[in-house]
Amino acid sequence: MSARPTGPAAGSHGPDATAAAASASPAELRRRTEEFLAAHPPADTGRTDFLRARFDAGLAWVHYPEGLGGLGAPRALQAVVDTALEAAGAPDNDPRRIGIGLGMAAPTLLAYGTEEQKRRFLRPLWVGEEVWCQLFSEPGAGSDLAALGTRAVREEATGDWIVDGQKVWTSSAHVARWAILVARTDPALPKHQGITYFLCDMTDPGVEVRPLRQITGEAEFNEVFLTGVRIPDAHRLGAVGQGWEVARTTLMNERVSIGGMRLPREGGMIAPVAALWRERPELRTHALHERLLELWVDAEVARLTAERLRQQLAAGRPGPEGSGMKLSFARLNQEISGLEVELRGEEGLLYDDWTMRRPDLVDFTGRGAGYRYLRSKGNSIEGGTSEILLNIVAERVLGLPAEPRDDKDLPWKDLAR
Amino acid sequence: MTPDPTTPAAPAAAPDLLYTAAEDELRAAVRALLDDRASDHAAALARAEAGGPHDPALWRTLAAGIGAAGLLVPEKLGGQGASHREAAVVLEELGRSVTRLPYLTSSVLATEALLGCDTDRPAVAALLGSLAAGTAVAVLAVPLTLGPGSPPPAAVRDTGGALDGSVTAVADAAGADVLLVPADTGLYAVPAAAVTITPQTPLDLTRPLARVTFREAYGELLAGPATAPAVLERALRTGAGLLASEQLGLAEWCLAETVRHVRGRHQFNRPIGSFQALKHRLAQLWLEIAGARAAARNAADALATGAPDTDLAVAVAQAACSRAAVHAAEECVQLHGGIGMTWEHPAHLYLKRAKADALALGTAGHHRTRVAALAGLPGPQA
Numbered sequence: 001m002s003a004r005p006t007g008p009a010a011g012s013h014g015p016d017a018t019a020a021a022a023s024a025s026p027a028e029l030r031r032r033t034e035e036f037l038a039a040h041p042p043a044d045t046g047r048t049d050f051l052r053a054r055f056d057a058g059l060a061w062v063h064y065p066e067g068l069g070g071l072g073a074p075r076a077l078q079a080v081v082d083t084a085l086e087a088a089g090a091p092d093n094d095p096r097r098i099g100i101g102l103g104m105a106a107p108t109l110l111a112y113g114t115e116e117q118k119r120r121f122l123r124p125l126w127v128g129e130e131v132w133c134q135l136f137s138e139p140g141a142g143s144d145l146a147a148l149g150t151r152a153v154r155e156e157a158t159g160d161w162i163v164d165g166q167k168v169w170t171s172s173a174h175v176a177r178w179a180i181l182v183a184r185t186d187p188a189l190p191k192h193q194g195i196t197y198f199l200c201d202m203t204d205p206g207v208e209v210r211p212l213r214q215i216t217g218e219a220e221f222n223e224v225f226l227t228g229v230r231i232p233d234a235h236r237l238g239a240v241g242q243g244w245e246v247a248r249t250t251l252m253n254e255r256v257s258i259g260g261m262r263l264p265r266e267g268g269m270i271a272p273v274a275a276l277w278r279e280r281p282e283l284r285t286h287a288l289h290e291r292l293l294e295l296w297v298d299a300e301v302a303r304l305t306a307e308r309l310r311q312q313l314a315a316g317r318p319g320p321e322g323s324g325m326k327l328s329f330a331r332l333n334q335e336i337s338g339l340e341v342e343l344r345g346e347e348g349l350l351y352d353d354w355t356m357r358r359p360d361l362v363d364f365t366g367r368g369a370g371y372r373y374l375r376s377k378g379n380s381i382e383g384g385t386s387e388i389l390l391n392i393v394a395e396r397v398l399g400l401p402a403e404p405r406d407d408k409d410l411p412w413k414d415l416a417r
Numbered sequence: 418m419t420p421d422p423t424t425p426a427a428p429a430a431a432p433d434l435l436y437t438a439a440e441d442e443l444r445a446a447v448r449a450l451l452d453d454r455a456s457d458h459a460a461a462l463a464r465a466e467a468g469g470p471h472d473p474a475l476w477r478t479l480a481a482g483i484g485a486a487g488l489l490v491p492e493k494l495g496g497q498g499a500s501h502r503e504a505a506v507v508l509e510e511l512g513r514s515v516t517r518l519p520y521l522t523s524s525v526l527a528t529e530a531l532l533g534c535d536t537d538r539p540a541v542a543a544l545l546g547s548l549a550a551g552t553a554v555a556v557l558a559v560p561l562t563l564g565p566g567s568p569p570p571a572a573v574r575d576t577g578g579a580l581d582g583s584v585t586a587v588a589d590a591a592g593a594d595v596l597l598v599p600a601d602t603g604l605y606a607v608p609a610a611a612v613t614i615t616p617q618t619p620l621d622l623t624r625p626l627a628r629v630t631f632r633e634a635y636g637e638l639l640a641g642p643a644t645a646p647a648v649l650e651r652a653l654r655t656g657a658g659l660l661a662s663e664q665l666g667l668a669e670w671c672l673a674e675t676v677r678h679v680r681g682r683h684q685f686n687r688p689i690g691s692f693q694a695l696k697h698r699l700a701q702l703w704l705e706i707a708g709a710r711a712a713a714r715n716a717a718d719a720l721a722t723g724a725p726d727t728d729l730a731v732a733v734a735q736a737a738c739s740r741a742a743v744h745a746a747e748e749c750v751q752l753h754g755g756i757g758m759t760w761e762h763p764a765h766l767y768l769k770r771a772k773a774d775a776l777a778l779g780t781a782g783h784h785r786t787r788v789a790a791l792a793g794l795p796g797p798q799a
Contacts, residue, residue: 266792277794284797292794293785297736304711304733308434315435324704387697394696398676398703401691 024062024073026080032071033059033084042090051093051127059085060093060126064110068122076314093128097360100172101125101132105180107253112197112238112246121178121199133176135167135200135224136247140417142169143388145182145251146191146244147407147415150226152183152198154233161185161198161236163206163229169382173209173222174358176202180250181231182243187413194412195243199235206230216374217354220362251384262310263303269333269372270299272365273340283343292343295336302328320397327389330379333364337372344369432718432730434711440506446483447510454478455516458763464517465622470592471517479507479518480551486524487549489655494536495546501655505662505717512666512742515763515770517623519554519589521660527555529655530597530604533648534639541639544595544606555595555606557652558629560586564779565653565731566787569646575602579633588777590614590627598636604645605636621773623766654731657778658716661734664774665713668706668738668745671767675699675749682754695752702741702748709741732787739775739784746771 036057040050054060055069059081064070086092095102102125109121124130141148150165163183173179179200186194200207206229211219238246266274277284277292305328309321341348352368364372380386394400407415436444454475455461464472480486488504490496497503504525511520528548534541547553559570573582580600590596591614598605613630640648676699679690689695716734719727746768750757757764775781789795 274792274794281795281797284795286797289789289794289796290785293788294736296792296794297733297785297788298708300733301708301712301737304432304434304715305708307431308711308714311433311435317435321707324700324707327704328708390697390700391693393700393703398672398696398699400676400680400696400699401688403691403693404687 024071024077026077029062029071029073029077029080030084032057033081037085037088037090042088047091048127048129050091052123054085054090055123055126061106064122068110068118069126093126098125098128098131100134100176101130101178104134104250104253105132105178108180108197108237108246108250111249112242116234117199117237125178130177131172131175133170133172133179133202134250135170135173135179135181135226136250137169138166139168143385145247146195147412147417148182148184148195149417150181150183151187152185152196152231154185159233161196161231161233163198163200163226163231165226167224167226168212168221170209170222170224171220172360173202173224174211175360178202179224180237182247184412185240185243188411189241190409191407191412191415192244193241195247196240197237197243197246198231199237200226200229200231201235204229204231211356211358213356215377216371217351218357218359220359262306265300265303266296267303268299268329269336269364269376270296272369272372273336273343276340276343283345288339288343291335291339295332295339298328299332299336302332320393323389323393323397326379326383327386327393330376330386333372333376333379337369337376340369341373430722430724432715432722432724434714434718436506436714437502440503443483443485443503444506444510447479447485447507448513450475450478450483451510451514451516455514458515458766459761461517462622462760462766465625468616471519471589475516476518477551479520480524485520486528486551489525489528489532490545490549494542494549496549500721501659502714502717502721505659505713508659508663509666509669509713512663512668512770513670515623515667515766517625519556519592521656521663522556522589523548523554523593525659526557526652526656527595527597530557530648530652531555531639533651534604534644538639540606540637553594554589554592555597556587556589556593557649558584558587558590558596558598558607559649560584561588561624561626561773561777562586562779563653564735564783565650565657565728566783567653567779569599569649571601573598573600573631575600576633579635580605580607580631581633583628583630585628586617586626587629588624588626590629591616591625596629596636597639598631599645599649601642603638603642604640604648606639607631607634607636611635619773621769623770624773653778654728655720657735657784658720658727658731660774660778661709661713661716661731661738664738664742664771665706665709667767667771667774668702668709668742671742671745671749671764671771672699672702672706674764675752678753689752698748698752702745705741705744709738712737726791729788729791732784732791735779735784736781736788739781742771743768743775 036059040053042050058066058071060069062071062073062078062081063075065072106122106125109118125132136145138148138150150163152161152163154161179202181198181200182195183198184194185196206227208225210223212221212223213219305321306325309319312319351370362375395402484497485507487496488499492498511518531541531545536542548555563570572584573580580598593609596607596609596612598607611634615628617626617628619626679695680688682689712734716730719730749764750768753764756762
């Protein structure tokens with residue numbers, strides 16, 4: 001990770017944050033929040049109006065710059081604001097529904113966007129008026145994302161970009177107003193160099209979203225077909241050919257958000273199976289008991305590891321454990337949900353609902369054990385497969401040498417496909 | 418503590434899972450000493466094979482010079498008045514170098530047992546003081562395999578004022594000055610000179626084992642039959658909780674040494690560490706060790722703060738760290754190839770210590786059974 005521009009995560013520990021910290025102490029933030037609540041009482045303010053005003057007051061994400069929803073304060077102080085607002089019964093911006101925008105588009109916009117782009121996009125993104133999706137993966141470019149083949153060709157007369165190609169695994173595409181998009185702008189360059197990053201208008205007539213029915217029966221993801229999609233050059237993010245570098249900022253934030261959940265003891269996937277174990281003694285066997293105990297211990301260890309990582313971050317000494325948390329939770333979710341299906345015996349042969357639904361969210365606890373088992377199979381594939389993440393741990397944490405590869409210097413057009 | 422049968426024990430205050438600056442300083446001092454004086458594995462092994470004792474000069478420096486032996490002992494009793502968190506750091510370093518010193522046995526298990534007795538009694542206070550100063554070594558006369566939550570052993574009986582019986586697999590008994598003996602009438606301190614100590618051939622040469630035979634042996638009663646079981650339990654719980662840190666240090670050495678080896682060793686015209694099959698194995702091991710570190714720190718912090726969920730923290734740490742240490746040592750031997758099977762390379766010392774540690778103070782299975790009770794997850798027909 002070289003020459004990465006300062007993103008929000010790095011900025012919270014940077015000199016700007018230190019300077020701002022003096023003027024944004026917990027007490028100062030509490031005072032600001034109370035003032036804001038007095039001026040915009042949640043009971044008398046419409047949801048959208050309230051959220052817009054909160055953004056304008058710099059209380060949306062306090063570590064963002066002033067004027068862009070923040071105060072340039074340390075990221076950790078967000079909790080002060082959130083706690084006070086929650087106590088006052090304020091509406092939230094439904095962060096799970098707009099997670100791709102919040103977790104991936106926003107930090108990338110902050111790091112690489114022009115002033116105009118930041119002002120245009122960050123506010124409706126945070127308020128939830130505009131939902132975002134991510135047009136990265138393609139049928140021929142999954143783990144090898146940089147092999148992507150969606151083309152963006154510049155039109156001489158207008159300077160606009162004309163995009164053609166197909167994307168896949170796109171959550172929220174059917175509800176999204178905007179997308180972050182990577183496309184190939186120079187096939188003659190090696191694959192990492194000829195990519196450019198764009199903001200794509202999902203209402204463009206050339207954008208076609210088709211539900212992609214999955215292993216669970218529902219269509220949580222989509223295929224997106226791009227045919228002659230016209231993107232103005234003002235919606236390019238970063239320089240032409242800089243798309244891979246920009247995308248790495250997005251992907252790094254994606255993995256941080258996946259590993260960052262905080263759980264109580266016996267929280268997460270172990271909760272329903274432990275509850276079932278206690279409620280239904282007739283289902284218990286010695287073999288299942290051994291497996292349950294092993295997984296309960298593993299879940300507790302993963303929880304403690306995540307807690308230790310958070311303590312390191314709070315102490316300003318981020319550790320490399322973050323790279324591994326997604327790997328641990330993926331394995332745990334799969335093993336625990338597999339055990340739960342078996343534990344249910346005859347019931348484990350049944351499924352709750354095969355209707356093709358279009359959920360906004362992954363709802364592990366609202367569905368049956370069979371759903372949990374099938375959906376968790378995606379945990380080791382989405383957001384970077386476990387195999388790719390193991391390579392990252394091996395190379396970046398342990399310092400092991402990369403495997404020899406012959407695709408780095410070849411023009412993209414000459415690669416085997 | 419009485420576990421609620423329906424809900425897992427709730428953690429009290431959030432545990433501090435990091436290392437303090439003082440702990441880092443202590444680690445640096447212990448590591449410098451061990452790098453200087455205990456890094457010659459071949460010499461230590463030769464001494465162990467010849468049946469010699471641990472290196473007494475090294476023990477004096479660690480115990481008295483650095484003050485490590487008295488970390489758990491309050492200052493008014495002659496110790497450092499530190500906590501289990503600091504003792505855990507010492508054990509990490511001892512695990513990293515598989516050093517043959519009676520730290521776990523004397524400075525942790527025996528010391529903790531004495532701290533559970535009435536420390537106002539001169540006999541208890543005097544012995545604690547000499548253990549803290551490193552001038553005497555005491556060990557618990559129980560098999561090293563005895564874990565917390567086990568019924569007190571019945572191997573030694575009081576036959577009218579003298580002790581009779583025999584205990585096997587007593588760790589570090591051969592170099593001990595005093596044996597702390599759980600008998601049917603309480604916990605006794607018996608001078609080593611009053612018993613027969615027969616060395617046994619241990620799987621782990623770096624932690625000597627012996628059979629201790631009592632024949633009309635006279636000792637001093639430290640705790641009566643009403644309190645002795647709790648004293649023993651306290652020692653075993655602390656021992657198991659801190660053994661996790663020794664296992665962590667051992668696992669970390671194995672990973673670091675294996676990574677070093679696979680980066681430098683070339684086969685098929687490439688460093689073998691560039692092969693994905695090996696990279697993934699080492700990345701998985703790193704993940705497991707990151708978990709072991711969190712679990713070991715959690716146990717040490719719970720012991721230090723007297724957290725209400727300490728029993729659970731200890732059981733989780735033992736279940737996780739036993740597995741991580743054995744896995745790390747087994748990978749170390751395998752990924753070193755033929756050299757890993759030789760007597761001259763230290764990998765075998767780590768494997769033997771890791772496997773013996775996995776039996777010490779309760780196996781992972783024993784501790785998972787503890788989790789079942791503490792977290793309210795009973796087995797069939799419970």
